[in-house]
Amino acid sequence: MNPLHSFGMDTITLAGSLEAKLAAMKDAGFEQVMLMARDLVTHPHGVAGAVQAVQASGMRPTGFQVLRDFEGLSGHLHSYKVDIAQSMLKMCAAVGARVLLVCSSTSRHASDDLDDLARDLRKLAMMALPLGIEIAYEGLSWGRTVNQFTTAWDVVCRADCPNLGIGLDSFHVFAAQTPLQALEEIDPERILLVQLSDFMWQEVPTFEERMTTARTFRVFPGEGVHSEQLAQLVMQLERMGYRGDYSFEVFNDDYQQLPLDTIAQRARRSALWLRDDVMHRPAPLPAWASTKA
Amino acid sequence: MPPLTPGREAVPDMPNRLDMAGLEFIEYATTRPQAFGQTLQALGFLPVARHRSREVTLYRQGRMNLVVNAHPDDARVAATANDHPVISAVAFRVRDALKAHQHCLALGAWDAPSHARAMELHIPAIQGPGSSRFYFVDRWDEFSIYDIDFKPIPGVDPQPPSLADMGYFGVVQYIGAGRSGPWMTYLEHLFDFTPVPDDQRFGILPKGKLMKSPCGQFLWQLVEPDPGLDDEWRSEERLQRLGLGVPDVSAAVQHLKSRGLSFVDARTLHPEDRGALTRPVMGVSFELVHQG
Numbered sequence: 001m002n003p004l005h006s007f008g009m010d011t012i013t014l015a016g017s018l019e020a021k022l023a024a025m026k027d028a029g030f031e032q033v034m035l036m037a038r039d040l041v042t043h044p045h046g047v048a049g050a051v052q053a054v055q056a057s058g059m060r061p062t063g064f065q066v067l068r069d070f071e072g073l074s075g076h077l078h079s080y081k082v083d084i085a086q087s088m089l090k091m092c093a094a095v096g097a098r099v100l101l102v103c104s105s106t107s108r109h110a111s112d113d114l115d116d117l118a119r120d121l122r123k124l125a126m127m128a129l130p131l132g133i134e135i136a137y138e139g140l141s142w143g144r145t146v147n148q149f150t151t152a153w154d155v156v157c158r159a160d161c162p163n164l165g166i167g168l169d170s171f172h173v174f175a176a177q178t179p180l181q182a183l184e185e186i187d188p189e190r191i192l193l194v195q196l197s198d199f200m201w202q203e204v205p206t207f208e209e210r211m212t213t214a215r216t217f218r219v220f221p222g223e224g225v226h227s228e229q230l231a232q233l234v235m236q237l238e239r240m241g242y243r244g245d246y247s248f249e250v251f252n253d254d255y256q257q258l259p260l261d262t263i264a265q266r267a268r269r270s271a272l273w274l275r276d277d278v279m280h281r282p283a284p285l286p287a288w289a290s291t292k293a
Numbered sequence: 294m295p296p297l298t299p300g301r302e303a304v305p306d307m308p309n310r311l312d313m314a315g316l317e318f319i320e321y322a323t324t325r326p327q328a329f330g331q332t333l334q335a336l337g338f339l340p341v342a343r344h345r346s347r348e349v350t351l352y353r354q355g356r357m358n359l360v361v362n363a364h365p366d367d368a369r370v371a372a373t374a375n376d377h378p379v380i381s382a383v384a385f386r387v388r389d390a391l392k393a394h395q396h397c398l399a400l401g402a403w404d405a406p407s408h409a410r411a412m413e414l415h416i417p418a419i420q421g422p423g424s425s426r427f428y429f430v431d432r433w434d435e436f437s438i439y440d441i442d443f444k445p446i447p448g449v450d451p452q453p454p455s456l457a458d459m460g461y462f463g464v465v466q467y468i469g470a471g472r473s474g475p476w477m478t479y480l481e482h483l484f485d486f487t488p489v490p491d492d493q494r495f496g497i498l499p500k501g502k503l504m505k506s507p508c509g510q511f512l513w514q515l516v517e518p519d520p521g522l523d524d525e526w527r528s529e530e531r532l533q534r535l536g537l538g539v540p541d542v543s544a545a546v547q548h549l550k551s552r553g554l555s556f557v558d559a560r561t562l563h564p565e566d567r568g569a570l571t572r573p574v575m576g577v578s579f580e581l582v583h584q585g
Contacts, residue, residue: 129476
């Protein structure tokens with residue numbers, strides 16, 4: 001088994017074309033990639049060209065991001081967002097991603113009634129269902145009503161839909177300072193995606209600081225000051241029985257101006273740190289040992 | 294409503310928010326309507342009318358309407374692979390088609406645009422599995438929708454009797470591995486289908502999960518791929534097969550054999566009186582199911 005199995009990079013970390021990003025990730029040993037809608041629509045050969053590039057790379061899409069400010073709207077705003085969601089779902093299906101990431105709403109036009117939010121997420125999950133897509137609902141740490149994974153989980157439970165679960169992002173967990181023990185309340189089968197990143201500040205108390213840090217200055221797991229917490233998070237998820245993917249959601253302005261292979265190697269080091277020093281997963285057997293005589 | 298028998302617990306009616314009342318028609322899409330029509334005729338369906346503007350033929354027997362869509366501009370026709378006809382639509386009878394359509398859209402169904410032309414009936418539809426559609430028809434009681442869009446074929450009995458007392462029994466939908474739960478939720482949420490317990494099975498292919506329509510008039514069978522046969526998680530989910538209910542399977546099989554249809558030998562699976570499966574012609578099979 002590939003030592004980086006279950007770890008993947010996000011295209012948002014790297015500069016350059018989609019093909020160059022995929023090649024750098026693959027060269028570093030990754031087999032999966034978290035894609036962003038912009039990867040598809042800005043491709044010089046359009047969505048079809050991007051889909052072809054992903055297929056040709058042999059990389060498995062971890063998921064597709066990101067639908068924002070969907071839930072809790074009404075009237076024409078709701079209709080507009082349904083339309084946007086359907087376009088996102090079509091792209092998600094076209095590129096072969098099984099998970100669409102949905103971030104909790106920041107809109108002041110959205111309802112703060114959790115049942116309203118649940119109703120809309122259920123509708124979204126129903127839209128996604130015939131396409132074979134699951135919806136991972138993530139509590140942004142600056143979300144208006146839902147800004148912790150505990151509340152996101154509450155909404156997911158209220159919606160009660162088999163293809164709806166939560167997406168966990170370590171940045172938002174640490175920024176919001178949600179106690180990790182609260183993870184115990186969550187059914188690991190319904191954690192559809194885990195995004196990992198570290199950052200350099202001890203605390204990000206205001207929404208503005210969280211936004212700025214989240215969008216410009218995240219680092220790979222093990223590179224920041226929350227490594228121990230991050231290790232605890234991962235170990236707890238493993239103990240709970242989470243066996244899904246970990247993607248590195250690292251927005252970093254510096255990484256955007258460094259060679260792709262340099263950054264991909266940093267991601268590789270981070271994945272190996274998680275595998276060897278945090279999860280203590282056994283090293284894979286060499287190829288000759290698993291080949292039948 | 295008070296219980297009919299004093300002291301007895303009231304059994305609530307199953308919800309039927311669409312006021313569903315059975316199947317109005319089944320549509321197949323094919324690039325070879327003549328060849329497929331021969332199979333349908335062997336099965337007892339007769340062509341009774343042709344669409345006014347599209348290459349679409351209405352077949353009928355007894356209470357069953359079956360539409361064969363061979364219109365070259367229809368994406369669902371173009372999408373048929375290997376010249377194999379596919380079930381491209383299922384039309385549900387409902388009390389109010391517009392309301393049913395809006396109800397489903399509000400719950401997350403995808404709208405399916407109509408291609409009705411001037412003076413033709415606009416039948417609201419949502420997208421079904423694969424490239425199929427679910428139609429909602431409310432004009433099935435007072436007058437026939439077919440009178441508007443179709444022209445009768447001259448000299449043909451517009452109401453041919455059913456062969457072997459056949460009627461629509463249900464639809465078999467093929468789904469991806471591990472997808473029974475999600476699809477059951479979908480059908481329950483949108484249409485108020487209810488699960489049939491696993492120990493209640495019909496026909497000779499008692500696989501997968503069964504659901505019952507809220508009107509109780511037809512069943513819906515969800516079948517996942519056999520383990521090991523198909524690793525592709527999203528292996529072309531589709532409406533695969535039609536189940537036809539008959540009171541006497543053995544008699545129906547004999548009758549249909551005499552008309553040129555052949556059957557998969559069912560004796561190794563179950564006694565022949567529970568059901569029978571036609572050998573595929575152009576990739577299409579029909580399942581006979583005993584219906585009391």
